[in-house]
Amino acid sequence: MTLEIIGITVLWLFLFGYVIIASIDFGAGFFNAYSLLTNKNHILIKIIQRYLSPVWEVTNVFLVFFFVGMIGFFPKTAFYYGTTLLIPASLALILLAVRGSYYAFETYGSRGHKGYAFAYGMSGLLIPAALSVSLAISEGGFVSLVDGAPVLHYRELFYSPLTWSIVFLAITSVLYISAVFLTWYAKHAGDEEATILMRKYALIWAFPTMITAFGIIVELRAHNPEHYENIVDIWWAFLLSGLLFIGTFWLIWSKRQYALAFCMLVAQFFIAFLGYGWSHRPYLLYPHLTLYDGFTNEAMATALIIAFILGFLLLLPSLYLLLRLFLFNKEYVTGKKNHHV
Amino acid sequence: MANEEAVFFSRVLTELTLTFHIIYATIGVGVPLMIMIAQWVGIKKNDEHYILLARRWTRGFVITVAVGVVTGTVIGMQLSLLWPNFMELAGHIISLPLFMETFAFFFEAIFLGIYLYTWDRFENQKKHLLLLVPVAIGASFSAVFITMVNAFMNAPQGFDIVDGELINISPILAMFNPAMPTKVAHVVVTAYMTSAFVLAAIGSFRLLKGSNHIYHKKAIYLMMKVGFVFSIATALIGDLSGKYLAEYQPEKLAAAEWHFETEENASLILFGVLQDGEVKYQIEIPYALSILAHSNPTAEVTGLNEFPEDEIPPLYIHYLFNIMVAIGMLMLFVSGLYLYAKRCGWRFVNKKWYHWLIVAGGPLSIIAIETGWWLAEVGRQPWILRGILKVEDAATTSAHVDMMLIAFALLYIVLGIGSVVILSRMFRRNPVEQELQDRSREKGGDIQ
Numbered sequence: 107m108t109l110e111i112i113g114i115t116v117l118w119l120f121l122f123g124y125v126i127i128a129s130i131d132f133g134a135g136f137f138n139a140y141s142l143l144t145n146k147n148h149i150l151i152k153i154i155q156r157y158l159s160p161v162w163e164v165t166n167v168f169l170v171f172f173f174v175g176m177i178g179f180f181p182k183t184a185f186y187y188g189t190t191l192l193i194p195a196s197l198a199l200i201l202l203a204v205r206g207s208y209y210a211f212e213t214y215g216s217r218g219h220k221g222y223a224f225a226y227g228m229s230g231l232l233i234p235a236a237l238s239v240s241l242a243i244s245e246g247g248f249v250s251l252v253d254g255a256p257v258l259h260y261r262e263l264f265y266s267p268l269t270w271s272i273v274f275l276a277i278t279s280v281l282y283i284s285a286v287f288l289t290w291y292a293k294h295a296g297d298e299e300a301t302i303l304m305r306k307y308a309l310i311w312a313f314p315t316m317i318t319a320f321g322i323i324v325e326l327r328a329h330n331p332e333h334y335e336n337i338v339d340i341w342w343a344f345l346l347s348g349l350l351f352i353g354t355f356w357l358i359w360s361k362r363q364y365a366l367a368f369c370m371l372v373a374q375f376f377i378a379f380l381g382y383g384w385s386h387r388p389y390l391l392y393p394h395l396t397l398y399d400g401f402t403n404e405a406m407a408t409a410l411i412i413a414f415i416l417g418f419l420l421l422l423p424s425l426y427l428l429l430r431l432f433l434f435n436k437e438y439v440t441g442k443k444n445h446h447v
Numbered sequence: 448m449a450n451e452e453a454v455f456f457s458r459v460l461t462e463l464t465l466t467f468h469i470i471y472a473t474i475g476v477g478v479p480l481m482i483m484i485a486q487w488v489g490i491k492k493n494d495e496h497y498i499l500l501a502r503r504w505t506r507g508f509v510i511t512v513a514v515g516v517v518t519g520t521v522i523g524m525q526l527s528l529l530w531p532n533f534m535e536l537a538g539h540i541i542s543l544p545l546f547m548e549t550f551a552f553f554f555e556a557i558f559l560g561i562y563l564y565t566w567d568r569f570e571n572q573k574k575h576l577l578l579l580v581p582v583a584i585g586a587s588f589s590a591v592f593i594t595m596v597n598a599f600m601n602a603p604q605g606f607d608i609v610d611g612e613l614i615n616i617s618p619i620l621a622m623f624n625p626a627m628p629t630k631v632a633h634v635v636v637t638a639y640m641t642s643a644f645v646l647a648a649i650g651s652f653r654l655l656k657g658s659n660h661i662y663h664k665k666a667i668y669l670m671m672k673v674g675f676v677f678s679i680a681t682a683l684i685g686d687l688s689g690k691y692l693a694e695y696q697p698e699k700l701a702a703a704e705w706h707f708e709t710e711e712n713a714s715l716i717l718f719g720v721l722q723d724g725e726v727k728y729q730i731e732i733p734y735a736l737s738i739l740a741h742s743n744p745t746a747e748v749t750g751l752n753e754f755p756e757d758e759i760p761p762l763y764i765h766y767l768f769n770i771m772v773a774i775g776m777l778m779l780f781v782s783g784l785y786l787y788a789k790r791c792g793w794r795f796v797n798k799k800w801y802h803w804l805i806v807a808g809g810p811l812s813i814i815a816i817e818t819g820w821w822l823a824e825v826g827r828q829p830w831i832l833r834g835i836l837k838v839e840d841a842a843t844t845s846a847h848v849d850m851m852l853i854a855f856a857l858l859y860i861v862l863g864i865g866s867v868v869i870l871s872r873m874f875r876r877n878p879v880e881q882e883l884q885d886r887s888r889e890k891g892g893d894i895q
Contacts, residue, residue, distance in 0.1 A: 161560060162560075163512075163516055163556035163559065163560060164553070164556050164557060164560065166516055166517075166520060166556075167549060167552055167553045167556050169520070170519075170520055170523055170549050170552070171549045171553070173523065173524055173527070174523065174542070174545050174546055174548075174549050175546060175549075177527060177534055177538040177542055177545070178538060178542030178543070178545065178546050180538075181534065181535045181536070181537075181538025181539050181542070182535055184527040184531045184534035184535045184538055185531045185532065185534075185535040186531075187527070188527035188528050188529075188530075188531030188534060188535075188843065189531045189843050189844060189845050190845070191528065192528050192529075192843060192845045192847060192848070192851065193847055193850075193851070195524055195528055196525075196528065196851045196854065196855070197854075199520065199521045199524055199525075200854055200855065200858050202517060202520060203517035203518070203520075203521060203858055203862065204858075204861075205517075206513055206516055206517035206520070207513050207514060207517060207862055207865060207866075209513065210509050210510050210512070210513030210514075210869075211510070211513070211865055211866075211869050255844040257844075258845075402538065402539055402542070403539055403613070403616045405616045405617060405618060406539060406540070406542060406543065406616060406618050409543045409618040409619070410542065410543060410546055413543060413546055413547055413550070414546070417547070417550035417553075420550065420554060421550070421553055421554065421557070424554060424557045424558065424581075425557060427557075427561065428557050428560060428561060431561055431564075431565060432564065438564075
């Protein structure tokens with residue numbers, strides 16, 4: 107395995123971590139706002155707040171980690187993506203800032219400010235939309251070099267069906283992942299009412315997720331045939347991912363083993379995510395930038411990988427402690443004890 | 448040039464983001480240490496007041512940390528969005544500390560979450576103290592690593608450029624550049640100092656507003672003590688920073704001191720205004736600049752006239768330098784006098800006017816932090832990487848930076864007002880007298 111592949115694998119894993127954790131977060135915000143609208147807020151608010159409050163900062167770090175690591179391993183991406191993503195990334199940042207402040211402001215300050223709760227809920231759909239635009243851009247066709255500087259064509263991007271397929275997939279999968287997780291979490295907390303509601307949402311959002319995922323593959327066939335070919339080459343990975351999807355759906359449908367259902371969902375997305383990334387090789391931005399010409403020097407790559415390993419040795423036990431104390435602590439989850447500062 | 452506008456707006460937006468971020472970041476670096484100290488003192492003295500101090504500071508800290516985290520994320524990404532050419536070059540050389548900073552931040556985030564949500568969960572208060580150690584370490588180390596990146600921009604090293612190609616790259620050498628020791632030390636120590644004076648100001652404000660509780664008096668005394676120690680450290684490191692500048696960045700020192708002619712026995716100029724190239728109304732301290740620069744009253748100090756005109760920073764940084772140093776000295780004096788007077792039993796420090804002075808110390812310290820950063824950053828003009836890359840060549844070529852500037856300005860207004868409103872509401876609704884009563888009821892009356 108070359109350093110380039112190690113680098114991109116590390117980053118891809120972090121992006122995957124962010125996708126799962128942030129999806130739970132974004133989706134929860136949306137369901138929270140939606141339940142306010144339908145006066146079902148009392149059902150959801152407890153499980154959502156109890157899970158999300160101790161981890162919101164950690165979620166954010168996954169994203170920071172990804173983009174800092176990206177610049178570290180592939181400095182040329184700063185030149186290409188930095189210039190082109192100014193507007194979508196800035197919008198995502200502003201929405202993320204509104205979200206990030208929400209937990210602190212809401213928990214300690216004005217409990218139950220409705221306008222803020224809606225802004226927070228909507229941001230859960232708009233942030234994945236804004237961030238996923240970069241995936242559309244990476245497929246090529248929207249960026250050209252003018253006087254040696256990359257320029258993004260907003261018109262083409264806006265009218266492209268591929269862009270919209272990716273945006274819709276981002277939104278539907280956010281809602282689906284979040285609903286499955288919260289179904290399990292509500293059950294774990296012994297909250298029947300919330301379980302029933304979240305199970306309903308999980309079943310509703312399952313199919314749009316699969317349909318948009320297939321839609322992207324169809325769009326790619328016309329937009330980027332090279333990538334499409336690569337995807338077809340590893341069809342078995344996507345088939346496996348599809349089977350796992352059916353498994354998750356079946357378990358939730360028959361109200362059994364929500365924990366296993368959530369694990370299968372993570373596996374489903376993991377395989378699809380890895381398959382997508384694998385087939386995208388070697389391009390970081392088709393056709394301008396590849397893994398190989400965007401890679402940093404050897405000294406820096408080695409230093410980053412060493413830092414990464416050491417950092418991870420520090421983080422894994424800490425993360426384990428966090429999960430032990432909150433997610434897997436029966437007393438905390440069921441809300442028997444409230445130990446807030 | 449087509450992107451001159453983008454350069455200008457990129458500079459304004461970066462300055463706006465950083466100016467807003469460092470208010471919260473400074474508190475984010477310093478306050479965890481203060482919480483830890485309060486918790487430790489509380490355990491050692493077996494005094495419930497200090498434990499409550501830690502608890503109430505933490506509650507306020509969460510609000511500031513939230514804004515600090517989100518604005519930190521913003522500046523992290525804006526570096527690539529607004530300065531893509533810089534980040535491409537710097538990414539090759541300096542991304543190691545940037546990467547390590549996220550680890551420190553991650554570490555802090557995990558334990559802060561645990562600390563916040565496990566309050567009173569463990570019988571033994573020492574366990575809570577142990578949870579605070581990684582929070583304080585993580586907070587300080589993110590400052591250390593990020594300042595290393597900034598130090599590199601002032602004194603780039605750890606690579607060679609041959610025909611436009613970067614070779615012989617050494618990430619470790621880039622991290623441990625000559626600017627690093629003084630910069631890192633100065634940033635960390637002033638963050639502690641500022642946080643201590645901000646917390647003392649809050650206690651003092653409560654006393655002025657009618658509370659007469661011993662709790663606030665304990666808080667003020669503790670924070671003045673901590674603040675005094677770190678002001679001394681700040682002054683010492685400030686002196687070392689002057690020596691660093693004389694050696695490696697003489698144009699910044701010369702511009703900050705309005706030192707035009709290279710000369711021996713150089714005197715230090717305090718205050719004054721610059722009119723048509725003439726310095727007026729200044730206070731001159733003979734030999735002081737030579738001492739500051741080289742620890743030798745007769746040493747030669749390089750003047751501004753030695754540098755090409757397009758490589759000297761704007762001269763207004765002298766005012767920034769004055770404000771920063773004046774506030775630092777004032778706070779050193781205010782806290783030192785307070786401690787000495789308390790010891791000797793002098794009563795004037797308990798008077799209203801002295802408490803107002805302590806209250807003013809909080810915002811003043813923040814102003815000193817801001818002016819210090821502006822001095823350091825504007826003093827590096829016109830370079831983004833001193834001697835290698837100029838600011839105008841590093842900015843984005845993208846249009847619409849002006850629109851983003853407006854959008855972010857609105858965001859900071861919302862966050863700024865929101866955090867102030869919520870912080871003040873949080874503590875006004877639940878004053879310390881009320882909370883002590885509630886706690887004593889919970890615990891069966893053994894706390895007063």
